[in-house]
Amino acid sequence: MKILFIGDVFGDAGRRVLAEHLPEIKAEFEVDLVIANGENVAGGRGITVNYVKKMKHYGVNVLTGGNHSFAQPEVFEDPKTKEIVLRPANFSCVKRGKGSTVFTLDDGRTVGIVNLMGKVFIEGKIRCPFKEVDEILNTMPECTHLFVDFHAEATSEKVCMAHYLDGRVGAVCGTHTHVQTNDARIFPGGTAFITDAGMTGPEYSAIGMTHEPIIYRILTGEPVKFVQSKEDPMFNGVFIELDDETKRAVKIEPIYRRYQFTAPMEDD
Ligand SMILES: [Fe+2]
Numbered sequence: 001m002k003i004l005f006i007g008d009v010f011g012d013a014g015r016r017v018l019a020e021h022l023p024e025i026k027a028e029f030e031v032d033l034v035i036a037n038g039e040n041v042a043g044g045r046g047i048t049v050n051y052v053k054k055m056k057h058y059g060v061n062v063l064t065g066g067n068h069s070f071a072q073p074e075v076f077e078d079p080k081t082k083e084i085v086l087r088p089a090n091f092s093c094v095k096r097g098k099g100s101t102v103f104t105l106d107d108g109r110t111v112g113i114v115n116l117m118g119k120v121f122i123e124g125k126i127r128c129p130f131k132e133v134d135e136i137l138n139t140m141p142e143c144t145h146l147f148v149d150f151h152a153e154a155t156s157e158k159v160c161m162a163h164y165l166d167g168r169v170g171a172v173c174g175t176h177t178h179v180q181t182n183d184a185r186i187f188p189g190g191t192a193f194i195t196d197a198g199m200t201g202p203e204y205s206a207i208g209m210t211h212e213p214i215i216y217r218i219l220t221g222e223p224v225k226f227v228q229s230k231e232d233p234m235f236n237g238v239f240i241e242l243d244d245e246t247k248r249a250v251k252i253e254p255i256y257r258r259y260q261f262t263a264p265m266e267d268d
């Protein structure tokens with residue numbers, strides 16, 4: 001099983017990278033399944049029904065989420081999108097949407113996909129992700145493979161989750177920081193791991209937004225409007241190969257690519 005996991009897709013630049021380059025990346029790695037974190041697709045804040053359709057058209061099979069998922073909650077109710085868009089399973093007090101799914105490939109293989117949110121340095125009512133994942137794995141139907149997107153701030157919490165799930169799932173990929181880490185590896189039990197897959201979006205930015213208003217706010221404390229950057233589009237993600245017999249990971253390879261757009265992005 002060859003899985004491409006794409007780090008947080010951010011705004012116009014991120015969508016355009018996928019529109020123009022996802023087909024060639026999928027072909028290069030002979031990918032069976034594409035999972036993308038989509039919590040920032042709509043200008044940094046959630047993902048709309050229309051953008052889910054576009055992401056699917058570009059080649060994404062399942063979208064995971066994070067702390068921005070409920071900026072556009074309609075995707076969790078629309079019949080055309082609710083089956084392929086996840087939000088973290090362990091949000092307390094949230095009824096809409098779901099935090100896990102089973103995706104079935106045309107050849108019959110299945111991948112159970114789980115989306116979790118970290119608690120460390122994260123505001124809001126969030127249940128323990130460690131207990132949550134136990135409950136999900138205990139009730140999920142038997143799958144060929146299992147994949148976890150752990151959307152969390154602290155590197156320590158992410159690496160502990162990988163230790164906790166080592167040998168129980170094929171891969172644990174971190175998201176949320178928008179900075180790709182240099183620690184992709186396979187744990188002794190066979191679980192592939194990266195602390196953060198990074199961001200597919202504008203590299204010349206403060207994790208997606210233009211840096212000037214953010215620095216102004218840091219210096220003055222005044223509330224300011226953030227503006228998405230569209231400069232220096234890049235692709236961040238990881239390629240993961242899982243053995244269909246043993247379910248163990250045999251490969252995890254970070255992908256970092258920069259692109260230049262030759263024409264203005266379509267206005268949608
Ligand atoms: Fe994000």
Ligand SMILES: [Fe+2]
Nearest residue numbers: 066067068176
């Ligand atoms: Fe996030």
